[in-house]
Each structure stands twice: as structure tokens, then as C-alpha cells.
Amino acid sequence: xxxxxxxxxxxxxxxxxxxxxxxxxxxxxxxxxxxxxxxxxxxxxxxxxxxxxxxxxxxxxxxxxxxxxxxxxxxxxxxxxxxxxxxxxxxxxxxxxxxxxxxxxxxxxxxxxxxxxxxxxxxxxxxxxxxxxxxxxxxxxxxxxxxxxxxxxxxxxxxxxxxxxxxxxxxxxxxxxxxxxxxxxxxx
Numbered sequence: 585x586x587x588x589x590x591x592x593x594x595x596x597x598x599x600x601x602x603x604x605x606x607x608x609x610x611x612x613x614x615x616x617x618x619x620x621x622x623x624x625x626x627x628x629x630x631x632x633x634x635x636x637x638x639x640x641x642x643x644x645x646x647x648x649x650x651x652x653x654x655x656x657x658x659x660x661x662x663x664x665x666x667x668x669x670x671x672x673x674x675x676x677x678x679x680x681x682x683x684x685x686x687x688x689x690x691x692x693x694x695x696x697x698x699x700x701x702x703x704x705x706x707x708x709x710x711x712x713x714x715x716x717x718x719x720x721x722x723x724x725x726x727x728x729x730x731x732x733x734x735x736x737x738x739x740x741x742x743x744x745x746x747x748x749x750x751x752x753x754x755x756x757x758x759x760x761x762x763x764x765x766x767x768x769x770x771x772x
Contacts, residue, residue, distance in 0.1 A: 585617045591624035600624055604633070604725045613721045616714075618740075619769070621762060631730060632759050633722050634743040634766045637714075646672070647704040659698040663691040671708050679706070718742050736763045 587605070591597030604622065608614040616637055623632040646652060649668040650661050661676075663669050669690065676685045676695060684696040695703065715737055722744045723733070730746035734756055737743075743763035745755055 585614055586619040587622070588620070589622045589624065591622070593624070593626055596626055597624055600631075600725070607725045608721055611717075611721045611724070613718060616718070619766065621766065623758070623762065628755075629727075629730070629748050630755055630758075631726055631746045632743065632755075632762055633725065634741065634759075634762045635718065635722065636766045636769065637718065637740045637742075639740070643707060644668070644709040645704065646675075646706045646708055649708055652700055652704050654700050659695045659700055659703060661693050661695060661703070666691065668708055675706060675708055715742060719744065734759065736760060738763070738767045741767045 585608075587601065589597050589601045589604075591600070600622065604620070605614065608617065618636045618638045620633065620635040622634075623630070625631070646661070649665040650663045650672060652659065652661050654660070661672075663672055673685070673687070673693075676693070680695055680697055684698075686694040686696070688694070719735060719737070719742055722742065726733075726744070726746045729748050732747045732749060732751050734745040734751050735743065736759065741763060743759055743766065745751060745759035747755065
């Protein structure tokens with residue numbers, strides 16, 4: 585991840601850079617980021633974080649990450665990408681109930697009451713969920729007192745502006761300019 589930090593206080597700038605890196609690493613989000621820029625002005629106070637993701641967040645359906653078929657009058661599912669196993673199981677439980685999901689092995693299960701076509705189209709991971717997780721990661725890196733927040737979101741870019749005060753139009757414009765610069769440097 586390429587990180588650029590522009591701040592008015594050397595000690596604070598260094599501390600927030602370290603905090604930003606640590607929180608993203610703890611949440612497992614640092615590998616998802618291609619580039620990040622931070623503007624830190626505690627005297628305003630204004631903090632602007634903008635990140636560009638390595639790739640556009642995907643929307644994945646069950647058929648993208650699992651084999652779904654009907655066998656003997658029952659719907660069988662075999663997970664082909666283990667990274668999505670927890671999401672798949674959670675989605676199946678919330679849709680059909682725990683009692684209707686018979687998990688024979690970690691990756692193989694039978695789902696009572698499911699229809700093959702319906703199950704194949706079921707969304708397992710949404711692009712919006714990934715974006716929301718990134719926004720949450722960024723919010724965690726902001727100072728606690730920053731109650732006024734504004735965010736911009738594009739296909740691969742997320743920008744957050746935060747302040748203790750009312751968000752002035754010039755701050756929102758500064759955030760929009762940074763967001764546009766970040767989008768222009770990598771979005772396809």
C-alpha cells in the first residue's frame with residue numbers, strides 16, 4: 585500500500601500514520617488498499633482520508649463460489665472457495681434456518697427447502713458490504729471527537745472527511761478534490 589500523509593504537526597502526523605497502518609492491518613484491510621492519502625490538520629480540526637482499493641469490490645453469488653445441484657430430491661452444495669465458507673453458511677442459516685442446513689463436511693451440505701436456481705443466484709458477498717467494511721476501518725482510525733463526518737464513495741475509492749465542527753463547504757470541496765484525484769489515478 586502506498587501511503588501519503590500530509591499533516592501540520594510532525595509528531596501527530598507520524599502517530600496517525602502508524603495508527604492507520606496498525607488498524608488496517610488488525611482488521612485485515614491493508615492488503616485491499618492500493619493507495620491511501622491522509623490530510624491531517626488538528627488546528628482546524630479537519631482530517632481527510634482517501635483510499636483507492638486494489639480492485640473494484642465484487643458482488644459474488646453462490647454459483648460463483650460453490651457448486652449447487654439437485655440430487656435425490658435434495659439440493660446439494662459444495663463450496664469451491666473456502667474463503668467464503670463462513671459467509672455462505674451464515675447466509676444459508678439466515679435464509680433457510682439452521683435446522684434446514686445439514687453440514688456433512690466443512691465444504692459439503694444439503695439444504696432442505698431450497699430451490700437450485702434460487703440458491704445459485706443468492707448473493708454471498710456484496711460490493712456494498714466490502715465498501716462499508718472499508719468505511720468502518722477508516723472511521724476507526726479517526727480521532728474520537730470527530731463527530732461531523734462526510735464520506736464519498738466511488739467504484740474503487742472511499743474518502744472520509746471528519747471534524748469536531750460543522751463541515752464547512754470548503755472542507756467538503758477539498759475532500760471532493762482529493763477523492764476525484766484518487767479516482768483518476770487508478771479507476772478503470
